[in-house]
Amino acid sequence: MVPPAEQTTGIMKRPVIGIPLDSEEGGGYSKFPWYALRKNYIESVVAAGGLPVLLPHHPELIDDYVAGLDGLLVPGGAFDVDPALFGASSRHETVVLKEGRTAFEIGITRRMLQLDRPVLGICGGQQLLNVILGGTLIQHIPDEISQPLAHEQPNPRTEPGHMVEVLADSLLHRITGEDSFPVNSAHHQAAAAVGPGVLVSARAPDGVIEAIEQPDAAFCLGVQWHPEYHISAADTKIFDAFLQACGAK
Template identity: 40%
Template sequence: MKPVIGITTDVQQDGENILKNTYVQAVIRAGGLPMIVPVGLEQDVEQLIEMFDGLLLSGGNDINPMLFNEEPHEYLGVVSPSRDSSELELARRMLKTGKPILGICRGLQVLNVAVGGTLYQDLYKQNDSPILQHIQKAPNTHCSHYVQLDKGSLLESIAGSERIQVNSYHHQSLKEVPSDFKVTAVASDGIVEAIESTHEQFVLGVQWHPEALSAAGDAVSLRIFERFISECAN
């Protein structure tokens, strides 16, 4: 039996749920059975969690800063309140189950906010030091900058290296990271690129998009999904 992986969707202003096929294909390629989760199922979270062997929190719009006790910055982007509430509820409940979770881009940020962390609403306007281009203008299959991984981290063991190349499509980033997580990868400008659980549970959040890179055959990205699915099968 293939492990069942719940994948969260984005939601448009008109309420339409959308999800890029690269997420679905990455899970299938790694041996999982994807189950697309629409927004608005908070009341059914317990039943959903029973069905899932793992959860993939996908990318998308900005997170409402009121959820981490801040008012909106001038450069805050589009927020999706219904998606925020659905995903935060799913993330918090899944974190209590011990089941594996993979957070991608916004998904990394959801994990952080779910346990009391905060975000830079716009990493360019809220940092005084020089910042790399984190919204690349190249195709999403192109790696645009380097990331340094902590030696001995889960991510380093998956990558087989302490330095990898990633793509980049975000203007929000992690600010305060609670003790439930540890930062295990940063860009050369200090922006947080990955977090992992400080508990036994497999929880990995990455700021880039390995689902897009895996479609182009990137070895590290493929191994991220393979390790995630392997953990979900246990």
């Protein structure tokens, strides 16, 4: 039976997608503390059929937020997950923390996973997802990978930085239909070990992990690049598949 609102409007309900905001204590946009998010995250969700809802960092409101969400997109940012959260005994000098944002994102991501609702992690969001699922991180790629690619690419993010190789029969492969495709790259950390049951579904030519997924979940995918820039058709397919898993028609 069609709900009354849909009978009267003829418009199908868009899935509600929560996106945690970035935050700064002051400087740049405002000398006072502020929240922000790049528009292309929002526009990508809308284009794929979703209704984006931006989430300020209030851990006490997580259950209230989650009650209204069909899916969660964890975006990237110019900061890192605290190495102590994955058992590291030291912190690399390049590591920058945003403890409040990280604590909130861990809390709401865990809650969504407990409820088996779709989660998409992008760049730093993929790294956070890997830690939540029991994995660890490379704290600084140039110090731990022999002859690494330029994962902090010198050219604009609107252009490819390198290729990724996709694991056959993975969720990412089913979504994109591609064995490999170009991506942009803007990170100095990456997933190292992955947790129990987590599948590495893409790697860069230098071996760096570029995508992880949880096969037992309704939809749980993390990608190390930024598909919101739509470098290739594969990026658009990732958003489409995420929104379809959230209930988009």
